[in-house]
Amino acid sequence: MKNLLKMSDLSPAELTHILDVADQLKADCKAGRTEPLLAGKSVALLFSKASTRTRTSFEVGVYQMGGLGNYMNTAELQAGRGEPLRDTARVLGRYYDCAVWRTYRQRDLEELAELSGIPVINGLTDYAHPCQVLADLMTIRERRGTLAGLKLCFVGDGSNMANSLIVGGLLAGMQVSCVCPPGYRPAADVLMFAQRYGSAFHLTTDPAEGLRDADIVATAAWNTTAPGTAESEQRLRDFVGFQLTGRLLENAKPDALVLHCLPAHRGADPMQPIRIHLYSLAVGSCHPFSLAPVPNSIHHSFSAPFYVHKQCCCSRWNLQHSVTFSFIYDTSLASNCVENVIDSLRKGDTKKSVTFHSHSPCSRSA
Numbered sequence: 001m002k003n004l005l006k007m008s009d010l011s012p013a014e015l016t017h018i019l020d021v022a023d024q025l026k027a028d029c030k031a032g033r034t035e036p037l038l039a040g041k042s043v044a045l046l047f048s049k050a051s052t053r054t055r056t057s058f059e060v061g062v063y064q065m066g067g068l069g070n071y072m073n074t075a076e077l078q079a080g081r082g083e084p085l086r087d088t089a090r091v092l093g094r095y096y097d098c099a100v101w102r103t104y105r106q107r108d109l110e111e112l113a114e115l116s117g118i119p120v121i122n123g124l125t126d127y128a129h130p131c132q133v134l135a136d137l138m139t140i141r142e143r144r145g146t147l148a149g150l151k152l153c154f155v156g157d158g159s160n161m162a163n164s165l166i167v168g169g170l171l172a173g174m175q176v177s178c179v180c181p182p183g184y185r186p187a188a189d190v191l192m193f194a195q196r197y198g199s200a201f202h203l204t205t206d207p208a209e210g211l212r213d214a215d216i217v218a219t220a221a222w223n224t225t226a227p228g229t230a231e232s233e234q235r236l237r238d239f240v241g242f243q244l245t246g247r248l249l250e251n252a253k254p255d256a257l258v259l260h261c262l263p264a265h266r267g268a269d270p271m272q273p274i275r276i277h278l279y280s281l282a283v284g285s286c287h288p289f290s291l292a293p294v295p296n297s298i299h300h301s302f303s304a305p306f307y308v309h310k311q312c313c314c315s316r317w318n319l320q321h322s323v324t325f326s327f328i329y330d331t332s333l334a335s336n337c338v339e340n341v342i343d344s345l346r347k348g349d350t351k352k353s354v355t356f357h358s359h360s361p362c363s364r365s366a
């Protein structure tokens with residue numbers, strides 16, 4: 001049995017294998033020949049926090065592969081009335097072949113894995129978001145043909161996305177720089193992991209330095225606290241200068257790929273108009289779909305268990321809902337602001353080194 005609780009659960013070879021299988025599943029799905037790999041299998045989809053993309057992609061992904069994906073809001077389970085996690089874990093372990101859980105504490109996820117006896121996938125915790133990062137790596141490799149040697153720069157809060165991107169990027173052979181304000185550094189164990197990679201990893205509080213010559217720029221929401229609270233106000237102050245402005249992006253390579261896992265918090269960031277425009281253009285590695293688990297046997301003892309299937313679901317989702325997946329942003333245009341890009345698109349000029357996915361909502365509305 002193997003869990004996916006954090007990126008460092010994977011070896012470099014396993015990471016590559018997952019991406020290879022995901023590519024294959026995506027190609028198969030596009031060609032209309034999805035294998036019922038999960039026929040007869042059931043997956044508990046536990047959500048203790050809100051989710052649109054991860055939930056949707058797991059539900060659809062499991063369905064597409066012939067399995068049963070049961071969405072459960074944990075507040076509606078007995079756990080929501082205080083039943084101990086160990087009791088819930090034992091029940092789920094008897095009925096399901098696999099569990100996905102979006103929750104807060106990484107330790108709770110680990111406990112579910114220990115006590116349920118079934119493989120557990122992290123659907124996001126405060127510490128890690130491995131499914132999103134696998135999807136991001138899949139996107140980057142799809143766009144660039146490779147991962148090794150590319151420079152990935154994360155700018156923002158050193159929390160779950162930073163933790164997972166650092167580990168995932170280094171496992172994939174990338175150069176990784178991480179730009180966080182003082183006091184918002186990634187987890188200590190992630191920094192220890194990164195230390196083993198020597199000069200391939202760089203942590204800085206200087207955004208221009210971190211972004212220099214980056215091939216890939218990634219960011220994530222950094223203020224999800226309630227507006228007006230002391231923490232929210234503090235974050236608004238602390239992140240000044242750490243948003244992806246056009247000016248900052250000029251430090252990255254001209255053809256840098258900009259990723260944001262979404263959701264966007266429009267209006268929550270009044271100091272950052274460009275970011276809001278970017279959001280409106282559906283920035284990012286919107287591959288927030290998920291891993292579809294592939295338990296090898298009913299006894300849950302398997303060696304190569306989880307395969308990314310997110311893109312498979314999302315490509316279809318994309319077609320149906322016109323959601324763009326990625327966005328290539330020419331930083332030479334950045335200082336002139338994104339309005340210029342939007343104007344160009346409105347006029348039908350899409351040649352300004354700005355490429356949108358063909359189903360981008362921006363290109364539809366422009």
Ligand code: CP
Binds near residue numbers: 051052053055124261
């Ligand atoms: N990226 C991501 O995890 O999106 P959701 O919160 O909508 O699942």
